[in-house]
Amino acid sequence: MSKKTQPRNTVTALTERPHAQVLIVGGGINGIATFRDLALQGVDVVLVERGDYAGGASAASSHMIHGGIRYLENGEFRLVRESVQERNGLIRIAPHYVKPLQTTMPIFSTFSGIMNAPLRMLTHKQRSTKERGAALIKIGMTIYDSFSRDGGSVPKHRFLTKKAALADMPALNKDLKYTGTYYDASVHEPERLALDVLKDGLAAAQGTGSAATARAVNYVEAAGTRDGGVVLRDRETGEDVVFTADVVVNASGPWTDLTNQAFGGETKFMGGTKGSHIVVHNDELLEATKGRELFFENNDGRIVLIYPLKGRVLIGTTDIDADPSQPAVCTEEEVDYFFGLVEHVFPQIELNRDHIVYRYSGIRPLPRHEDTAPGFVSRDYRIVDTPIAGLPGTTVLSLVGGKWTTFRALAAHLSSDVTTKLGVARKVDTTGMPIGGGKDFPTTDAQRALWIKSHRDGLDESVVEGLLERYGTRAAEVVDVLTDGPVEPLESDPSLTRAEVAYFAQHEQAVHLVDVVLRRTNLAFVGGVTIDLLDELADVLAETLGWSTEERADEVQRTLDVLRESHGVIVPLHTAAQPA
Helix, strand or coil: CCHHHCCCHHHHHHHCCCEEEEEEECCCHHHHHHHHHHHHCCCCEEEEECCCCCCCHHHHCCCEECCCHHHHHHCCHHHHHHHHHHHHHHHHHCCCCEEEEEEEEEECCCCCCCCCHHHHHHHCCCCCCCCCCHHHHHHHHHHHHHCCCCCCCCCCCEEEEHHHHHHHCCCCCCCCCEEEEEEEEEECCHHHHHHHHHHHHHHCCCCCHHHCCEEEEECEEEEEEECCEEEEEECCCCCEEEEEEEEEEECCHHHHHHHHHHCCCCCCCECCEEEEEEEECCHHHHHHCCCCEEEEECCCCCEEEEEEECCEEEEECCCEECCCCCCCCCCHHHHHHHHHHHHHHCCCCCCCHHHEEEEEEEECCCECCCCCCHHHCCCCEEEEECCCCCCCCCEEEEEEECCHHHHHHHHHHHHHHHHHHHCCCCCCCCCCCCCHHHCCCCCCHHHHHHHHHHCCCCCCHHHHHHHHHHHHHHHHHHHHHHCCCCCCECCCCCCCEHHHHHHHHHHCCCCCHHHHHHHHCCCCCCCCCCHHHHHHHHHHHHHHHCCCHHHHHHHHHHHHHHHHHHHCCCCCCCCCCCCC
16 A cells, blocks of 8 residues: 555544644644744644645745834834844844845935825825835834844944945946945745744654644644534545644634634634745846845835845745635736836846746735735734634634744744633743754854864765754754765755655655755755756655655656746756757
8 A cells, every 4th residue: 555545643643642732723834833832831732734834825935034124114113123022032043044134225215205104104005105215214224223222133224325335236226325224134944944943842742642742744634623623634645533622723824714714614814915026046136236135115115125045036025915715826927027126226137037946926914904005914913712613612713914023922922822721821931942953053163163073973074064054953863864874965966865855754744745845945946956856856755755656756747737837947857968
């Protein structure tokens, strides 16, 4: 029998004991962080995710960990203060993935927008002005700095006039009048950070298997209710189990209303908007950024970004009302929009579709906003008690909103609400607690060299260095796995070894080939996928997961389909050396 028709160990752990104090539905960053927080409190908690971990809205981020300087104009001072504090905190507790990022705003006027800003704050409607001027931006940056006084996690902002600005960044549009430069932060590996948070939660469990007090499984859907419990469906085998819990947390992001509907409840909490991005390989544009994020207002009033990352340039994002029941894809119109905003800032740089190596789109988990302009919809969150007829003896909490930057604080808030419902005292505060491979992470070149040297265990130094980059100090666990067998680099990508690919399946719950290509690695993001690479990865996973020849071929085809349909990536079916 194929292993694909047999339940996974993680699923068996649910079916053998179909009850927990808390069931979290949704494995995005907020659901995962809440899982971690509750596990640390000793709560018996289960998390289920209908797809792969961090594969929904969490996978469609701008890779930013930011205070949200533009939210000041919305009057969301509480959110900005919390976001800046959490940004500074993540730089300290997750330094392997979250790093300070110098950000420059090109400014084309002096006083534009200063009269309309109060009206925008009060009405949340886009006013007639096409851009914010230097005076308004200077005020915003000064307020922003005031929220960052925590011992200097990031430097204060600086303003340059035209001559100095163009000397600083020569490729910028010569029509600008000023630049304002400040610091935020970026998350280089968002999906891996989510996995790190998940692993922290699993590690906090008491017991093992079905007796574990923290259990998590992907590709399991909360499909409805029956007999007072939640019907959990294994999307790999189609098997159902009725699972009961004292508290159910609906953390399914933009799909929150759809999840409640599946439970038999009618809610209208969500009103998400679609945000798309493209990733381009253009050396001239990469050089022009000088290693900084360009964060600015396009001529339609939309705040957008150009961000150098992993030798590529990320360009985003749009803000378009969208239906969460439909797949979100980056359209050709959005691509044209991105090209226009690059031309606005760097008019001498030629960019075309041949430069695009990857594109992606997702729906933000924003609250319902009626006639509020999309850009002014609150990025804050709230937690709502939600009566569900199909779960009469269960407390259901729906999470509305939330974003990457505030995931730790949000999880602490939501976890506190849950423990209050359970009558359980909190015993762990996650403020300042290192996340996964961020613990004892070497932050200087000397510390890094020493760590690599002391953890080589006979492996090549470059291999250990790559592992430290991908996992932080959790690389030590991966080194232990790799040294148990031959460390054989992939022929199509020597930065990965066969043992590490197997590790994704054995220790990180990678179920499909696409999980590895999109979320356990950056292979697709940087445009590094070839048919030879897919074949090599599939060979390793087939051996590890027990796929048949037919299943292996299906996995390759499915990955090709997802790359083409969702990310605009056409993978040639022959190598360059072979005739087409």
